[in-house]
Amino acid sequence: MQRKVRDNKAWFLVLPVFILVAFSAIVPIMTVVNYSVQDIFDQNTAYFVGAEWYREMLRNPALLDSLGRQFFFSFSVLAIEVPLGIAIALVMPTKGRMAAVSLILVAIPLLIPWNVVGTIWQIFSRADIGLFGYAVNALGIDYNYTSDPTAAWLTVLLMDVWHWTPLIALLCYSGLRAIPEAFYQAARIDRASKWAIFRHIQLPRLKSVLVIGVLLRFMDSFMIYTEPFVLTGGGPGNSTTFLSQALTQMAIGQFDIGPAAAFSLIYYLIVLLVCYAFFTAINQLDKAK
């Protein structure tokens, strides 16, 4: 029998990964932490201010407003894109040439660079020259996203739905294809209705791809920047200014490095917390049954 060796040498084996992670994540984050606790005037003049910036940021009405907007936006996006994506995946053809054609058509929005998406919708929705904006106005509905906050909101939402629903649809499509034919055959023999098939076969088997889809869509939409920036520039007023745009304005526009650093750490913690909550909730749901 060989005696078991008890020491901590194995740690050396994972050391390279630690070094890599340190440089790619920990060092940059600590830099931000460093900024967030100082008031910096120039390269040589900085004062330690403790949690002052955090306190100030949590009381900053502009930030709180954009945080509220951000949550509203992300949850609206999820509420529309998830059911819509599932519905699209369910009606997409599964066999023959139409399957390939529909896959390509659905995937196209995902392949367009984000700032181009913003530009497309910026022009598309313009009341004077945009096809969509002009058509809506021609129907007698007063629609101008540059002056009306509601219209701006709807346009940003519509753009995101157009851009990202295909992701959910494709994930669900692949999830649906992974269901063996025997399940549908057994369901037919059991006289299951279409709804029962969806409820008891398709939906349970889409759960794992939906977890990925919801998390991805939440994180992405919560950090959205480029598209609304190009489309509305955060306006009219501040009505479509989301968190990352508010942050950028503060950090680069006003050069308030300290408050911006505190802000971005709060932002980071929110994303982390919500994702963790989502993930745990879904896992718990699974175990509870």
Added chain:
Amino acid sequence: MAEIRLKSLAHSYKSKPTSPDDYAIREMNHVWHQGGAYALLGPSGCGKSTLLNIISGLLAPSNGDVLFDGKKVNDIPPEERNIAQVFQFPVVYDSMTVFDNLAFPLRNMKISEDKVHSRVIEIAAVLELSDLLKNKAKNLTADEKQKVSMGRGLVRSDVSAILFDEPLTVIDPHLKWKLRRKLKQLHEQFNITMVYVTHDQLEASTFADKIAVMYGGQIVQFGTPRELFEKPNHAFVGYFIGSPGMNLIEVKKTKGGLKFNNTLVSLNPEMQAALDQVGTSNIKIGIRPEFVHVWDDKAEGAFECDVLHTEDLGTYKIITMKLDGEVLKVRIHEDRAVPTKKAYISFPEQWLKVYVDEYLVDIEEPEDEEKETV
């Protein structure tokens, strides 16, 4: 109650079949009688699953009719056919409990909840699932899942036939025989026609009263396990059934018998007369390894063979021999001495079968029931 009759049934997956090879099921007539336990045995790709799906209605046949109790059901969808089907991979509704799984078909039929309850309890008891009723179906073992999928067929009082498509494939070996016995028991208890698709002859012969052997889209023999063993109607049945399968040697007609290389196998006059009528050159003789007679020493009329090797399988031995260039397997009892180097064998007349164009030349009795199936 259902008697399932297949009338001039054929199926091709191609829309415009041109040659017989395009058919997954070649034209056949067949009857599964009410209450029988049948196996549909054949190698992969012989069309047995296709046939099963046609019976259940998941697949529409390109030619011919399926009749249940004399009534044509071609246009009736599976959900209205009063059949249940158990698939190779257990199908359970993951998100439901075992109880809800078993209740599912009944609830879909809008049966009142107290009837559902009593029926599910009853069937769960039969399947020994009573303790698991409250569990999630997702967490069951493979054999329990397969019992649940069987149970969904059994709960329905309208089901008169259950079709099994290789149901034990994913079950652990030590549970297979248990589940197989359960099936047999269910069959006796419920008087339901059962058709069991498998490629395993042992599974087929322990489950079924009668086995239909499928080969190349056709049922080549329909008989009891014993009939398949003792009197294979088709060269493929001889080869496929038995372990090892029948020795088959291609032969030529010649004066006084059948010949391969320099060896002459003599025949009785009736057989000789029967073969005189035959035009084709595709003739084979077949003899099962169990029925080859091994002499202790040189004997008159015995063929001399070279012994190649011997496998000792515990209760019996299989000797591989070479007879005039042809390799033969011979099965002898464990206690018998194995001939070394040379062996002397003969083919008892009663066990020596002759196949013309793959089909048995039957001179013993007039063909009776095979007529119906072939």
